[in-house]
Amino acid sequence: xxxxxxxxxxxxxxxxxxxxxxxxxxxxxxxxxxxxxxxxxxxxxxxxxxxxxxxxxxxxxxxxxxxxxxxxxxxxxxxxxxxxxxxxxxxxxxxxxxxxxxxxxxxxxxxxxxxxxxxxxxxxxxxxxxxxxxxxxxxxxxxxxxxxxxxxxxxxxxxxxxxxxxxxxxxxxxxxxxxxxxxxxxxxxxxxxxxxxxxxxxxxxxxxxxxxxxxxxxxxxxxxxxxxxxxxxxxxxxxxxxxxxxxxxxxxxxxxxxxxxxxxxxxxxxxxxxxxxxxxxxxxxxxxxxxxxxxxxxxxxxxxxxxxxxxxxxxxxxxxxxxxxxxxxxxxxxxxxxxxxxxxxxxxxxxxxxxxxxxxxxxxxxxxxxxxxxxxxxxxxxxxxxxxxxxxxxxxxxxxxxxxxxxxxxxxxxxxxxxxxxxxxxxxxxxxxxx
Amino acid sequence: xxxxxxxxxxxxxxxxxxxxxxxxxxxxxxxxxxxxxxxxxxxxxxxxxxxxxxxxxxxxxxxxxxxxxxxxxxxxxxxxxxxxxxxxxxxxxxxxxxxxxxxxxxxxxxxxxxxxxxxxxxxxxxxxxxxxxxxxxxxxxxxxxxxxxxxxxxxxxxxxxxxxxxxxxxxxxxxxxxxxxxxxxxxxxxxxxxxxxxxxxxxxxxxxxxxxxxxxxxxxxxxxxxxxxxxxxxxxxxxxxxxxxxxxxxxxxxxxxxxxxxxxxxxxxxxxxxxxxxxxxxxxxxxxxxxxxxxxxxxxxxxxxxxxxxxxxxxxxxxxxxxxxxxxxxxxxxxxxxxxxxxxxxxxxxxxxxxxxxxxxxxxxxxxxxxxxxxxxxxxxxxxxxxxxxxxxxxxxxxxxxxxxxxxxxxxxxxxxxxxxxxxxxxxxxxxxxxxxxxxxxxxxxxxxxxxxxxxxxxxxxxxxxxxxxxxxxxxxxxxxxxxxxxxxxxx
Numbered sequence: 001x002x003x004x005x006x007x008x009x010x011x012x013x014x015x016x017x018x019x020x021x022x023x024x025x026x027x028x029x030x031x032x033x034x035x036x037x038x039x040x041x042x043x044x045x046x047x048x049x050x051x052x053x054x055x056x057x058x059x060x061x062x063x064x065x066x067x068x069x070x071x072x073x074x075x076x077x078x079x080x081x082x083x084x085x086x087x088x089x090x091x092x093x094x095x096x097x098x099x100x101x102x103x104x105x106x107x108x109x110x111x112x113x114x115x116x117x118x119x120x121x122x123x124x125x126x127x128x129x130x131x132x133x134x135x136x137x138x139x140x141x142x143x144x145x146x147x148x149x150x151x152x153x154x155x156x157x158x159x160x161x162x163x164x165x166x167x168x169x170x171x172x173x174x175x176x177x178x179x180x181x182x183x184x185x186x187x188x189x190x191x192x193x194x195x196x197x198x199x200x201x202x203x204x205x206x207x208x209x210x211x212x213x214x215x216x217x218x219x220x221x222x223x224x225x226x227x228x229x230x231x232x233x234x235x236x237x238x239x240x241x242x243x244x245x246x247x248x249x250x251x252x253x254x255x256x257x258x259x260x261x262x263x264x265x266x267x268x269x270x271x272x273x274x275x276x277x278x279x280x281x282x283x284x285x286x287x288x289x290x291x292x293x294x295x296x297x298x299x300x301x302x303x304x305x306x307x308x309x310x311x312x313x314x315x316x317x318x319x320x321x322x323x324x325x326x327x328x329x330x331x332x333x334x335x336x337x338x339x340x341x342x343x344x345x346x347x348x349x350x351x352x353x354x355x356x357x358x359x360x361x362x363x364x365x366x367x368x369x370x371x372x373x374x375x376x377x378x379x380x381x382x383x384x385x386x387x388x389x390x391x392x393x394x395x396x397x398x399x400x401x402x403x404x405x406x407x408x409x410x411x412x413x414x415x416x417x418x419x420x421x422x423x424x425x426x427x428x429x430x431x432x433x434x435x
Numbered sequence: 436x437x438x439x440x441x442x443x444x445x446x447x448x449x450x451x452x453x454x455x456x457x458x459x460x461x462x463x464x465x466x467x468x469x470x471x472x473x474x475x476x477x478x479x480x481x482x483x484x485x486x487x488x489x490x491x492x493x494x495x496x497x498x499x500x501x502x503x504x505x506x507x508x509x510x511x512x513x514x515x516x517x518x519x520x521x522x523x524x525x526x527x528x529x530x531x532x533x534x535x536x537x538x539x540x541x542x543x544x545x546x547x548x549x550x551x552x553x554x555x556x557x558x559x560x561x562x563x564x565x566x567x568x569x570x571x572x573x574x575x576x577x578x579x580x581x582x583x584x585x586x587x588x589x590x591x592x593x594x595x596x597x598x599x600x601x602x603x604x605x606x607x608x609x610x611x612x613x614x615x616x617x618x619x620x621x622x623x624x625x626x627x628x629x630x631x632x633x634x635x636x637x638x639x640x641x642x643x644x645x646x647x648x649x650x651x652x653x654x655x656x657x658x659x660x661x662x663x664x665x666x667x668x669x670x671x672x673x674x675x676x677x678x679x680x681x682x683x684x685x686x687x688x689x690x691x692x693x694x695x696x697x698x699x700x701x702x703x704x705x706x707x708x709x710x711x712x713x714x715x716x717x718x719x720x721x722x723x724x725x726x727x728x729x730x731x732x733x734x735x736x737x738x739x740x741x742x743x744x745x746x747x748x749x750x751x752x753x754x755x756x757x758x759x760x761x762x763x764x765x766x767x768x769x770x771x772x773x774x775x776x777x778x779x780x781x782x783x784x785x786x787x788x789x790x791x792x793x794x795x796x797x798x799x800x801x802x803x804x805x806x807x808x809x810x811x812x813x814x815x816x817x818x819x820x821x822x823x824x825x826x827x828x829x830x831x832x833x834x835x836x837x838x839x840x841x842x843x844x845x846x847x848x849x850x851x852x853x854x855x856x857x858x859x860x861x862x863x864x865x866x867x868x869x870x871x872x873x874x875x876x877x878x879x880x881x882x883x884x885x886x887x888x889x890x891x892x893x894x895x896x897x898x899x900x901x902x903x904x905x906x907x908x909x910x911x912x913x914x915x916x917x918x919x920x921x922x923x924x925x926x927x
Contacts, residue, residue, distance in 0.1 A: 001789050003526055003717075004796055005874035011796070014803045014875060023795045026802055027697055029819040030666055034703040040696050041568050045786030048530045054783060055776065059539035061554035063547050070544045073767065080462065082498055084536075087721075090513030091506035094527050097723035098509075100852055101911040102843070102903050106509035107722035110502070113451050116923040120489050126922050130724070132580035135767035143623075163767040170741075170763035174594060174603075174625035218482050247474050249484045269535075270555045271545035271768025272580065273725035285920065291723065296916035298909040299901075308916040314583070314619035315857075319628045324619035327581035327713065331721025341451055341498050345490040347462040354467055356477055361469035373478045393548070401546050424468045 001045060067426040068398040069362075071377045071417025072214070073134070073161050073240040074271070075263045077351075078421055080342040083265040083335050092334055097291070097327075101306040102298075107330065108305035111293040114337045121245045121340075122259070123252035124279035129291040130333040131276030131325065134240055134260025135164045138208065139171035140323055141258040141278060142179075144287045145206035145234040147322070152177055153204045157191045159184045159213035160238055162406040168208075177205075186409075189215040189370030189379065193223055200231050210238040211251060215370055215415065216359070216377025218248055225253035242336075243419075244375045246343075246352030256280050265339035266332055275332035286312060289323030351420060358418035358427070365431035369413045377417045379403065382434055385414040391433050399430065436887050439515070439880050440849030445907050448504040451491040452924050461495040489926065508907060509722070510851050516877050520823045520854035520866025521614065521662060523692045523714035525797075528784065531718065531777035540776060545768040549753055555772060556752035560745050562779045563729075569790070570688075570708060571701025572731035576740045577770040582689060584765060585709025585728025586620040586656070588741065591762045592707055592732060593654050593683045594624060595739040599760070600681070604653035607685075610639060612663065612858040617656045617687060626653060633860050637661070637816035641669045641676070648680045654707075658687040659700070662858035662866070663816050664801060664823035666693075674704025683707065688731075691715040692870065693798060693822035696791025700731075707732050716778035727774035741765050796871035797822045800878055804867060807882045811889040815861050822870075828863035831892040836899045838863045841888055843910065844902035848884035 006014075011023075020026060027035070046054075068076060087093060091106055098104030098111075111129045118127035131137040142154045154172065156165055158181050165181065172179045182199050183192040191209055200207065207228040211219035221237055228235040237251035239259040251257055262274040280288055286309065294308030314321040343351055355376035366380040382388045385402035392399040404411030418427060474483045493501070510517070517524035535541065543555050563575040579585040590607065597603045607621040610631050618628045631647060634640040639657060648655075655677055659667045667673070674684045686700050686708035692715045694700070700708050712718050713726035720726075732740065742761040743754035785793060798821050805814070805824040812826035828838040842852030842865070854866035869878060891899055903909065 001785065001792060003528060003784070003872055004793060005872065005877075006796060010875040011799070014799055014878075018799070018802050018806050020802075023799065026795065026798045026821075029668070030698060031668055031671065033671055034666075034698045036571075036697060036699050036702065040787035040790060042565055042782065042787035042790070045784055045789040048784075051530055051780050051783050052534060055534040055537045055540065055558075055780070058554035058558050059537045061557065062539040062543050063551035064539050066547075066551070068544060068547065070546050072546055074544055074546070076542070076544075082461070082495065082502075085499065086502040086506070088532065089503070089506045091509040091511045092502075093532070093719045093721055094512035095509045095722050096517065096519055096522055096524055096720045096851070100510070100842075100846070101913070102906045102908050103510035103846055103851065104508075104722075105908050106505040106507065109448075109450070109505050109508070111722075112922075112924065116450075116452065117490065119923045120487050132584060132725075133767060136580065136584070136765075161767065163764060166764040167766060170591070170765055171623070173763070174591065175623070176625070218478055245484075246487070247483060248478060249482050267536075267541040267773070268544045269541050270543040270552065270772040272766070272771040273727075273773050275725075285922075292920070292922055294916040295921040296912045298911050300909055302908065304908045304911045306911045306913050306916050308913065308920060308922075310917075314615040316615070317619075318615045319618035319622040321615070321619040321622075324583040324587060324616050324623050325581075326583045326614075326616050327711075327720075327726040328724040330723030330725075331719065332725055334722065338498070338502060341491055341493060341501070342461045342495070344455075344459070344461065344492045345487050346458075346492065347460065347464070348487065348490070350464055351462075353471065353474060354464060356474060357467055357469050357472040360472045360477055373482060375478070389548075393551075398544070398547055398551070420464060427469075 063398060066396050066398050069400050069416040069430060070398055072401045072415050074268045075241060075417060076419050076421050077243060077263050079265040079267060080339060082342055083338045086338045087331055087335055092331065099307060101304060105305060108293050110334055110337055112305050114333050115293060117340045118277055118279050121250060122257045122279045123250035124257050125282040126285050127277060127279035128288055129293055130329040131278055131290055132329060133272060133274040133276040135167040137258035137276035137278050138164045138238060139168045140289045141236045141256045142168060142206055144256060144284065145236060146177060148284055148287045149205045149234060151203050151205040154179045154206050155199055155204055156181055156208040159191060159215060160208060160210040161214050161240055188372040189217045190219050190372045191224060196227055200227060202231055204231055204233040206234045206236050208236040208238060212241055212244050212375040215379045216374040217370060217372035218375060221251045222253050241375060243352050243355055246348035247356060248375060261336040264336035266335055273329060273332055275329040275336055287322060288312060290325050290328055354420040358422050362416065362418045362427045366434060376419055377415060379413050379415050381412055382414050383412060388434055392430065395429055397430055437848050442905060445507050446504045448501055450924055451493060451501060452489055454493055454497055455491045457492055459492045459494045461493060461498045515849060516869065516873050516881055517851040518853045518867045518869050520868040521689055523868060523870055525717055525870035526872035527717055527719040528781060531780045534780050535773045535776045553752055556745060558776060558779055560752060562775050565782050566710060566729055566731060569695055570731045571699025573734040574737040574740060575729050575731045577729045577775055578741045578766050579728035579730055580766055580771050581726040582709055582711040582728045583616040583620060585730045586616055587623055588730045588765050589685055589707040589709055590620055590624040592736045592739045595762050596736055597653055605651050607653055608647055608655045610657060612661050612860045613656065613658060614687060614689060636818050637663045637665055639667050639669060639673055641672055644673055645676050648676050648682055650680060652682045654683040654685045656685045656687060658690055660690050660693045660821045663825045664820040665816065665818045666821055670703045689714060690822065693794065695794045697794050707736055712774055712778040717781040718774045718777040725771055725774055727771040793871045800869040800871065800873055803878065804869060804882060808885055811886055823866060823868035825861055826865040827861050828865060832863060834892045834896045836892045836896045838865050840899045844888050844899045845884060846903035847905045850881055850884060
């Protein structure tokens with residue numbers, strides 16, 4: 001087999017050196033009752049060519065050649081060629097977590113740059129080396145707030161991604177962390193500050209909002225921060241559309257930012273792998289879950305990087321760790337790092353303005369449901385979203401996400417997204433059907 | 436003595452921010468074909484940010500050189516053996532990378548209509564079935580993003596089942612040889628952790644287990660083979676003890692590379708387990724992730740699996756969201772799909788018999804290393820090992836050389852270190868896992884290096900204590916890094 005680098009004679013020589021006549025004797029110490037005495041019921045191995053063909057056949061069963069207006073936490077952005085060029089390098093692709101600093105400076109340096117750029121983007125002081133994704137970064141942020149404040153309750157806006165909220169509920173259920181949701185203003189689509197004020201109390205550890213929120217609307221970070229802080233709670237700001245940070249004021253009033261970087265050259269890939277991020281104010285560093293890279297020097301006095309503050313982590317602190325996370329999303333974070341490098345200071349802004357412009361062009365042709373300021377997604381009123389989507393599919397267009405599934409009161413609406421990859425012709429064609 | 440490597444030049448490279456110069460670009464966007472919107476007007480002036488201070492500005496050439504130079508500072512499997520115990524650093528087949536980038540898979544949106552995502556769903560269904568067959572379990576969820584995430588999912592499943600039976604119970608038992616993620620997971624799932632001391636032979640102490648298992652115990656989390664690389668020979672008995680008291684057996688599948696095709700956890704009493712696709716199933720570690728941590732369960736736990744579940748409806752796959760007993764979601768969408776594609780490609784390449792052959796070679800490599808190094812290094816637990824072997828630094832420590840030093844010296848010989856100081860039950864542990872994808876020549880070079888280092892410990896301990904010598908970066912001051920954390924670049 002092509003992945004097994006031994007000839008039969010080498011294998012025989014090694015078995016002999018082990019004092020074993022045949023391979024099965026290597027397992028002689030296993031109790032007979034545990035042994036599988038039949039071959040696995042899986043097809044025999046196939047060639048590279050057949051594997052390619054198998055996945056091409058599967059791909060052919062998916063959407064091919066469709067325009068798409070789906071966003072809702074996963075965005076279609078152009079992936080610069082350099083991204084795959086860099087991550088295809090075996091030195092990045094096939095290395096382990098950089099515990100051995102002397103031979104891992106490539107990964108460590110890139111993560112240090114990643115942490116720096118995430119701080120610059122979010123306005124926070126410290127960013128970690130990545131979390132699994134945005135959805136799991138949310139409960140990690142909430143648990144951090146609980147540890148930092150010594151309080152137990154969490155308030156989360158209904159305008160946070162519905163699946164992120166579901167993940168928070170799963171994590172919170174068994175930790176004595178009651179989670180309460182608060183609403184949004186029906187006209188604006190922004191958080192309902194009065195509802196938040198009513199539900200906020202002195203036992204609240206964190207208030208969680210998203211901006212741009214699930215409806216694409218830039219939300220009231222400053223007002224939420226003032227309210228949260230007035231009751232001694234922390235403000236956690238979630239983002240799913242990282243490109244927005246190119247133009248939208250960063251959530252500097254937050255204590256914790258929990259985000260998803262999929263927009264930064266990470267292909268949609270049917271939901272993962274993506275890269276989550278946690279970024280915090282300085283005072284929360286030691287409550288932070290996940291890996292952190294720090295700067296130091298080597299014995300020659302040269303700048304060098306290493307994983308640091310490991311006493312927060314499970315391999316040292318075990319059941320007292322800040323989280324159970326071990327493996328993170330390093331290679332995906334590297335994709336995001338290359339993306340941020342390619343676009344840079346001017347490019348990210350220009351990219352964000354293109355997204356903003358496309359979405360506003362689209363909005364001009366539809367009936368926006370909310371009056372709040374939006375970035376590249378908007379909620380449009382459509383009498384029967386499912387029927388409209390069906391009609392769109394006939395024109396090879398995947399329409400918006402019908403919102404009734406997550407918000408019964410919005411069953412006459414769909415969430416649509418336009419990015420730099422959405423063409424004017426596609427938007428015109430969509431509008432023709434929805435109008 | 437050192438025949439695997441010799442010195443070569445590597446390029447210096449500043450940080451991106453130090454390379455940056457205003458106005459440099461590595462991008463060009465297409466001309467905007469709709470009217471440009473004024474951000475202040477569209478968003479409100481107060482919502483528009485000033486420029487991103489300090490963000491890099493470099494050209495495309497500088498960008499590619501930057502990351503290429505950085506990459507040359509890493510060691511990687513593509514360079515050679517990476518014998519990290521517990522990590523299963525095997526070859527990452529490149530075909531997996533290619534197929535994961537198949538356009539209509541890589542660009543599939545998780546909310547595209549089911550009728551237009553049948554290919555993705557079929558891939559997941561086929562992988563679920565393969566993993567169920569490999570583990571001998573009844574059902575598999577692919578949602579968890581990594582091993583520790585799978586552990587959490589598994590323990591929440593146990594909690595849900597016990598809750599339904601009337602009492603979620605209070606404690607999880609964990610052997611002292613376990614990975615740190617196990618106790619950390621139990622704590623997050625709301626359980627108290629009780630450690631079980633391993634027996635003198637380094638396996639689960641069944642007599643102690645019998646004493647500890649009460650109606651208060653929800654589960655035992657066990658790694659099998661354990662972190663010494665030793666198969667838990669009493670696993671069936673342990674399962675019986677647990678089940679008799681209504682408790683469950685959770686298996687950490689980190690070491691599944693020792694068992695595929697040889698023994699199935701479902702056949703030896705395991706109720707729930709996770710797999711690390713980035714270990715056993717060859718998906719790349721990528722410098723620390725991404726992974727995937729599918730969880731396999733017995734039928735009794737199936738109703739509690741995270742929603743949605745794949746369901747066959749006539750000729751099509753569909754998602755079943757209406758699962759009233761489900762623990763809920765552990766992650767948005769369906770899992771790390773791109774990683775799942777790679778793992779399936781690996782399974783397809785090997786096929787059933789091939790997967791078993793891989794296990795045999797993995798164990799053969801570890802047993803061979805043990806035989807060859809036993810004369811030179813202390814072997815604290817002499818039980819037969821499987822896919823990894825754990826020595827201690829006892830003999831070398833007499834010369835003042837500890838496992839961490841030996842590991843650093845290994846770098847000079849052209850190898851990545853083994854896992855240092857783990858498992859905790861071995862003082863000064865050297866944990867070596869070669870995997871099946873090392874050939875005899877590479878393994879023999881590794882053995883020669885280890886023997887040579889053992890000699891050096893006696894004749895020239897200083898060279899070991901100050902290693903590595905051949906790397907562009909020498910030992911890094913980790914204490915200083917933690918004392919005054921510098922976690923981001925700032926302009927001078």
